[in-house]
Amino acid sequence: MKVLDDFSNIFKRYDLDLEVTGEARTVSQDSAMQEIAQFVVDGDDDGILPVVKKALESKSPIDIINDALIAGMNEVSRLWDEGIYFLPQVILSSDAMNVGIAECEAKMGKAMDRKSKVVTHTAEGDIHDIGQVIVNALLNANGFEVVNLGADVPVEKVVAACKEHRPVMVTGTALMTTTMTAFPKIGHQLKAAGLNIPFICGGGAVCEEYVTSYELGVWGKEASQAPGMAEDATSGESWESMRDKWNG
Amino acid sequence: MNSKERVMAVLNHQKPDRMPCFGANSTVTYEQMEKAGAYWPEGHDEAEPMAKQAMAAHTVLGFDAVRLPFCQTFEAVALGCIRKPGKIREIEGIPGIEHPPPYKLDDTPVFPADFLSRGYIPELLKAVEFIKKELGDEVLIVGGIIGPFTIAGSLLDSVPILKATFKAPQKIRPFLDVGEKAGTALAKALIDAGADMISCEDMTASPELIHPKTYKAYEMEYQRKQFDAISVPKILHICGNVDPIIEWMGQTGADILSLEPKASAQLARDKCGPEAILMGGVDTATTLFMKDVATVKQGCEESVADGIQILAPGCAVAPGTPTENLLAMVDVAKAH
Numbered sequence: 093m094k095v096l097d098d099f100s101n102i103f104k105r106y107d108l109d110l111e112v113t114g115e116a117r118t119v120s121q122d123s124a125m126q127e128i129a130q131f132v133v134d135g136d137d138d139g140i141l142p143v144v145k146k147a148l149e150s151k152s153p154i155d156i157i158n159d160a161l162i163a164g165m166n167e168v169s170r171l172w173d174e175g176i177y178f179l180p181q182v183i184l185s186s187d188a189m190n191v192g193i194a195e196c197e198a199k200m201g202k203a204m205d206r207k208s209k210v211v212t213h214t215a216e217g218d219i220h221d222i223g224q225v226i227v228n229a230l231l232n233a234n235g236f237e238v239v240n241l242g243a244d245v246p247v248e249k250v251v252a253a254c255k256e257h258r259p260v261m262v263t264g265t266a267l268m269t270t271t272m273t274a275f276p277k278i279g280h281q282l283k284a285a286g287l288n289i290p291f292i293c294g295g296g297a298v299c300e301e302y303v304t305s306y307e308l309g310v311w312g313k314e315a316s317q318a319p320g321m322a323e324d325a326t327s328g329e330s331w332e333s334m335r336d337k338w339n340g
Numbered sequence: 341m342n343s344k345e346r347v348m349a350v351l352n353h354q355k356p357d358r359m360p361c362f363g364a365n366s367t368v369t370y371e372q373m374e375k376a377g378a379y380w381p382e383g384h385d386e387a388e389p390m391a392k393q394a395m396a397a398h399t400v401l402g403f404d405a406v407r408l409p410f411c412q413t414f415e416a417v418a419l420g421c422i423r424k425p426g427k428i429r430e431i432e433g434i435p436g437i438e439h440p441p442p443y444k445l446d447d448t449p450v451f452p453a454d455f456l457s458r459g460y461i462p463e464l465l466k467a468v469e470f471i472k473k474e475l476g477d478e479v480l481i482v483g484g485i486i487g488p489f490t491i492a493g494s495l496l497d498s499v500p501i502l503k504a505t506f507k508a509p510q511k512i513r514p515f516l517d518v519g520e521k522a523g524t525a526l527a528k529a530l531i532d533a534g535a536d537m538i539s540c541e542d543m544t545a546s547p548e549l550i551h552p553k554t555y556k557a558y559e560m561e562y563q564r565k566q567f568d569a570i571s572v573p574k575i576l577h578i579c580g581n582v583d584p585i586i587e588w589m590g591q592t593g594a595d596i597l598s599l600e601p602k603a604s605a606q607l608a609r610d611k612c613g614p615e616a617i618l619m620g621g622v623d624t625a626t627t628l629f630m631k632d633v634a635t636v637k638q639g640c641e642e643s644v645a646d647g648i649q650i651l652a653p654g655c656a657v658a659p660g661t662p663t664e665n666l667l668a669m670v671d672v673a674k675a676h
Contacts, residue, residue, distance in 0.1 A: 178550065178552075180503060180549075181551070183499060219439065222502075269660060270426070299625065
């Protein structure tokens with residue numbers, strides 16, 4: 093998925109006519125691949141399994157993952173970026189993609205190769221993990237392994253998960269100002285543990301000034317930035333240089 | 341004009357002596373708790389501290405109305421959810437709902453006959469009576485209820501209900517029905533206890549969570565039914581950028597539409613016509629909580645220029661918000 097350089101479209105997503113229309117583009121010239129991609133675009137996690145099974149009779153699992161499942165999810169990301177798709181559709185498409193990936197992995201006998209690991213969590217006390225759900229879906233669709241800690245996660249658990257999994261970056265979501273105060277503590281403890289990884293923080297209550305006031309913090313304005321940031325972190329960019337690039 | 345007359349003037353489309361300022365959502369802060377001598381967690385579940393904290397909006401800030409309660413759990417707990425305390429480490433915060441939720445999508449939710457005597461509702465009603473005795477008819481009392489979709493989301497959990505909006509939307513109806521009954525019953529009881537106005541918060545109905553078509557096809561009729569049944573003026577507050585649904589929000593029967601600054605007040609005016617009363621101001625997290633008096637004032641002035649008629653925090657006030665930033669809102673209101 094290409095990360096938007098220009099946010100004008102997002103701000104225009106609810107234009108005066110309200111009815112933003114648009115259709116999914118064709119992602120593959122191969123009809124079997126296109127059919128699978130369409131189930132992802134439609135968010136049909138019940139219907140996708142038979143078509144993936146059928147395709148596996150003649151195609152390689154890795155091709156199906158890349159050219160149909162992930163390609164379909166990238167199309168969903170585009171529709172979301174453009175304001176055509178809404179949150180429930182992204183969640184359902186992600187579910188459908190994951191059903192397909194699980195089937196392909198079963199056929200391969202191993203998990204698909206992932207670019208790198210990212211730990212995601214929603215702050216302690218915050219039970220609304222909606223923003224994180226989108227981040228997980230987009231990271232997954234872009235080939236990253238997501239270690240999903242879920243909602244209402246204590247500081248120590250986030251730090252312990254980073255020590256265990258050694259991710260290239262960690263994300264935190266907070267919708268409430270009472271919960272985002274956990275973020276500086278996480279940044280501090282990661283640093284103390286020698287884990288100098290970018291800590292991407294976003295969500296309704298979280299603003300740039302707050303996140304850039306503590307070490308490791310990089311402000312995530314939109315969930316759609318997560319894959320691009322994960323690419324940067326995977327290629328070894330430091331949290332300081334990512335902050336310069338994505339914030340300010 | 342006293343505070344109540346000022347707000348009523350706006351509701352009657354008459355010119356007030358100056359713009360009113362109050363919150364559609366919670367306005368409680370730690371600094372106000374100190375001044376009121378009433379603290380959390382008691383303010384979430386005991387009548388007297390709850391009343392004292394709500395009144396601080398008028399006695400400390402000079403807001404034209406006081407608003408209670410301060411979390412979104414009252415109806416949900418009375419319907420079977422378990423309240424999760426707001427305390428994180430040593431700091432008292434805003435209660436939420438424990439996981440797992442009480443229902444799955446195929447269940448039939450129940451509206452209990454003794455709803456109003458369940459959970460923390462009796463203390464909330466006593467708090468309203470307490471405020472009525474203390475503040476009399478000078479200051480408006482705003483009773484808070486939660487919208488049908490948000491209550492349904494508490495009963496089912498958010499991700500399952502969001503998926504159901506596309507996969508099995510008909511299955512949500514019984515939950516919306518119970519959510520509507522709960523909010524309406526609470527609203528009537530709040531009015532009997534002395535509330536002058538009802539504010540309905542419906543955060544899960546936001547286009548940032550559900551498709552605008554889901555709002556139009558499902559949630560809107562329940563909100564309309566609810567507002568039809570409530571005799572006093574109503575505020576409808578939906579979080580986030582509500583531009584895609586503002587036209588329909590204006591058709592629910594709400595007298596006042598409460599907007600976050602990320603929603604367009606100008607669009608709301610265009611879509612909802614001259615009768616709609618618009619309430620809003622500055623972002624509660626990124627401006628009121630984080631910034632200074634000058635930035636708050638500037639944000640408020642911009643909102644007024646966009647057509648806001650009642651100045652208000654854009655959503656629930658963050659409890660760590662400095663008092664001076666809230667006082668700055670009142671200063672701007674006094675200048676208009």
